[in-house]
Every structure is written in C-alpha cells, then in structure tokens.
Amino acid sequence: MTASSSPFGALQGLRLLEMGQLLAGPFCGQLMADHGCEVIKIEQPGTGDPMRQWGRADKLWWPVVARNKKSVTLNLREAQGQALVKEMVAQADFVLENFRPGTMEKWGLDYATLKAINPRLIMIRVSGFGQTGPYATQAGYGSIGEAMGGMRNLAGDPSTPPSRIGLSIGDSLAATYATLGALMALHHRERTGEGQMVDSAIYEAVLAMMESTVPEFTQAGFVRERTGSVLPNVAPSNAYPTRDGDVLIGANQDTVFRRFAAAMGRPELADDPRYASHDARGARQAELDALIADWTRTFAAQDLLDLMAEHGVPAGKIFKAPDMVDDPHYQAREALVKVDHPRFDKLWMQNVFPKLSATPGQVNWAGPELGQHNDEVYGGLLGKSAQDLAALKSAGIV
CATH class of the missing domain: 3.40.50.10540 (Crotonobetainyl-coa:carnitine coa-transferase; domain 1)
Incomplete structure (x- = not known):
C-alpha cells in the first residue's frame, strides 16, 4: 500500500x-x-x-x-x-x-x-x-x-x-x-x-x-482464582499434546462431545454416565483430559486438526507470528x-x-x-x- x-x-x-x-x-x-x-x-x-x-x-x-x-x-x-x-x-x-x-x-x-x-x-x-x-x-x-x-x-x-x-x-x-x-x-x-x-x-x-466475578463473591462468597489452561468444570476444553505441538480443542457441548467421541473412535463415551452430561464431564475434568491427551499425542498436529474439522469439532493450533504470515485464512x-x-x-x-x-x-x-x-x-x-x-x-x- x-x-x-x-x-x-x-x-x-x-x-x-x-x-x-x-x-x-x-x-x-x-x-x-x-x-x-x-x-x-x-x-x-x-x-x-x-x-x-x-x-x-x-x-x-x-x-x-x-x-x-x-x-x-x-x-x-x-x-x-x-x-x-x-x-x-x-x-x-x-x-x-x-x-x-x-x-x-x-x-x-x-x-x-x-x-x-x-x-x-x-x-x-x-x-x-x-x-x-x-x-x-x-x-x-x-x-x-x-x-x-x-x-x-x-x-x-x-x-x-x-x-x-x-x-x-x-x-x-x-x-x-x-x-x-x-x-x-x-x-x-x-x-x-x-x-x-x-x-x-x-x-x-x-x-x-471480569464477567461474573463480583456477583459470584457478593452473592455466593466465591472468589475466582487462577486455573491455568482450563476453564473449571467445562470439559473437554483445553490444550492437548500432539507429536509436534499443542492443539486447542473445545468439545464441551453435549452434541459436540458426541461428535468428538466418534472422532476418537470411542462413540460409547458420549453415553457413558461419567461423561454423558456437561456436569458429569466437568466433575471428571482432569480424568477426561488425561484420557484425551493419551489419544491426541499419537497424532501430528495437522492430522488431528483435519480430523476435528471433518467431525465438526472446534479446534485450532496456537498461533505465533510465523503461523499468521503463512495461514490461508489470514491471507484470504x-x-x-x-x-x-x-x-x-x-x-x-x-x-x-x-x-x-x-x-x-x-x-x-x-x-x-x-x-x-x-x-x-x-x-x-x-x-x-x-x-x-x-x-x-x-x-x-x-
């Protein structure tokens, strides 16, 4: 320009x-x-x-x-x-x-x-x-x-x-x-x-x-604190390891989790009482994240992203400047x-x-x-x- x-x-x-x-x-x-x-x-x-x-x-x-x-x-x-x-x-x-x-x-x-x-x-x-x-x-x-x-x-x-x-x-x-x-x-x-x-x-x-942090305290006495990479009680929604870098996956909604379970080759997880509902998955967040991580680390990042896109599961790599310069969506x-x-x-x-x-x-x-x-x-x-x-x-x- x-x-x-x-x-x-x-x-x-x-x-x-x-x-x-x-x-x-x-x-x-x-x-x-x-x-x-x-x-x-x-x-x-x-x-x-x-x-x-x-x-x-x-x-x-x-x-x-x-x-x-x-x-x-x-x-x-x-x-x-x-x-x-x-x-x-x-x-x-x-x-x-x-x-x-x-x-x-x-x-x-x-x-x-x-x-x-x-x-x-x-x-x-x-x-x-x-x-x-x-x-x-x-x-x-x-x-x-x-x-x-x-x-x-x-x-x-x-x-x-x-x-x-x-x-x-x-x-x-x-x-x-x-x-x-x-x-x-x-x-x-x-x-x-x-x-x-x-x-x-x-x-x-x-x-x-700051979202609902103030009324959470004034009404319920709850003080929000640091939680690292996770959103507490919302699962699965985290950064998961692959062979060449972490990938973010957000499959916490019931219908999305069903698609995610199918992508994993584990469709039965969507009906398992431990994971079938939002509250159940949230209560077992660490357990579910560990299960997913064992699966994702067998993939290359791009192969995992392609699989997520095929099943309609929100996912993305964690961009740095070189990724931005090369990305086709940025370019389009x-x-x-x-x-x-x-x-x-x-x-x-x-x-x-x-x-x-x-x-x-x-x-x-x-x-x-x-x-x-x-x-x-x-x-x-x-x-x-x-x-x-x-x-x-x-x-x-x-």
Whole structure:
C-alpha cells in the first residue's frame, strides 16, 4: 500500500488532536485513524513519543501505533505552545490525552477552557484510575490497572504468581473503551450539537471484562482464582499434546462431545454416565483430559486438526507470528497488510478491524517521522508563515 491523502473510512471529515504518549491514549488514536479520522499527533520537540524507541526488534512498535497519523512537534509546557493548541482546538472534533489527571488543567487546557473555544469539542481522557476519586492523581500504568481491575490475579497457572499475559492489554482495553465512548459522544453531538468529556480508566476497562466475578463473591462468597489452561468444570476444553505441538480443542457441548467421541473412535463415551452430561464431564475434568491427551499425542498436529474439522469439532493450533504470515485464512481475509516504509522493504502489520462493507478503513502509511507534518498543519491548517514557523522553532516551541 502506498501513502494517500484521499478520504476514506467511516470517520473521514473528522479531526482529532492526539496528546499524550505510550499506548493507552495513542491506541485510541490509531483506531480512529484506521477508519479515516485525521489524527494530528502532538509530540515533544526533539524527543517525541517514547513509543518511537519501543519494540523488541528495530523499534517496530511505532510504525503500527502511529500509522495513518500526522506528527507535529509542540512544547505544551510553554504558553506559546498552549496557544497553538487552542488554535487547533477551534478546528477539531476531538482532543485525546492520557496524561496524569491535573496535567491539562495545569497547562490551562482543561475541558471547560477548550469547550469555551469549541462547544462541539469531544475531549477523550484516558488514565489509570479516571479523572475523579482518591486515586485519580496517582501514577497508573497498564499493569497497575490490570491488577486493580482483577485480571492479573486470574492470569497464569495457580502454581505461580500472577502473570502478565504477554500484551499491554490494560492499556489497549482502556483505549478501546475510549474509542467507543468517543463515538457515543459523537452520536450525541449529532443530535444536540454539544460536545462532552469521555473519561476512560484503565482499571475500569479491565473491570468491564471480569464477567461474573463480583456477583459470584457478593452473592455466593466465591472468589475466582487462577486455573491455568482450563476453564473449571467445562470439559473437554483445553490444550492437548500432539507429536509436534499443542492443539486447542473445545468439545464441551453435549452434541459436540458426541461428535468428538466418534472422532476418537470411542462413540460409547458420549453415553457413558461419567461423561454423558456437561456436569458429569466437568466433575471428571482432569480424568477426561488425561484420557484425551493419551489419544491426541499419537497424532501430528495437522492430522488431528483435519480430523476435528471433518467431525465438526472446534479446534485450532496456537498461533505465533510465523503461523499468521503463512495461514490461508489470514491471507484470504487480508488480516495482515504490507505497508511502504522508508527503512523497511514492505513492513508487515495487522490490518484494520472491524471490516466495514461500505466504508472500510485502511492503512495508508506507517508511523511518521517526528514533526513530519509541521509545515502541513501549522502552515496549512493554522495559516502560519514560513517566518512564523522559523521563529517558533528557534524558540523551542515546535
């Protein structure tokens, strides 16, 4: 794909000013930009977003999280920088920030001030603990929100301390809820003409995913704990060994288990009182898993998957990046795309989701260079002259 400025996506015609850094806010900006919103990312002159330096190999996180965005440099700590933000706010639909609560107020960029400039403005605020409450001003990274929201306690094996799941899921969930809130606020604005503030807290985004853990405690006194690879009392549903790697099989529904038993060459298991019902299988979960594992380890993984597909039993291998690149379903749905990049020959990354039939999103360019769009935004959008920009740069403002 080559870079394009042509309008695309369901959010074309909207403009978002992205302030903040790392992931909790910027992933919201990525989601909006993926679907056509013009996202102007404001970065500190000289250093930019620390995400530019993140990633296990060649700093490859930035090209994804900053894709489709325009980068401008601006010192928000200086009065001149704050004044330029206010000029941009007058022509924006959204302001997105994920600083510690109170920072925007300290800079005179609080919502009341910005709304006075633009009553239709929607301000999206992402933080560890939200904008109110006794913890609001505490530093709160994604890991802390995951712990407070209850997810960390459930991640991993019961024999080990709580685990990180391998992704910054708390940050990404908060950003996803921030996006959802922004679009709700946009719909409200279309009906009323009024903007509003969206307050997305990491711990609350995690809490929203916690299923019935709270009523299980308040009503029944049950506290859910780590269970490793199994869903307690739901069987068979686990990762099972083969000659060349584990395969996930989910055959816990009665009708599916009957098909699974037939695939095993053991149709009598579906009528055996020990395994014939959901409750019976759940009560003998470990016993049933051991029986199945003895059978699955005689197969190569792909042969087992083919057999499961033949009998209509949900199953799948545990994908890593090489599997994703080679998989025919990924390829048929264009789940991965190759994007032009100045340093890499066609940079692979995940595509835009969800897929919209009439107004699909797209990846037009990877994360930009620091300040790459200064002239376009300050000169074009705000009408600053070359002399104005030179003076701002000399003063360390841009």
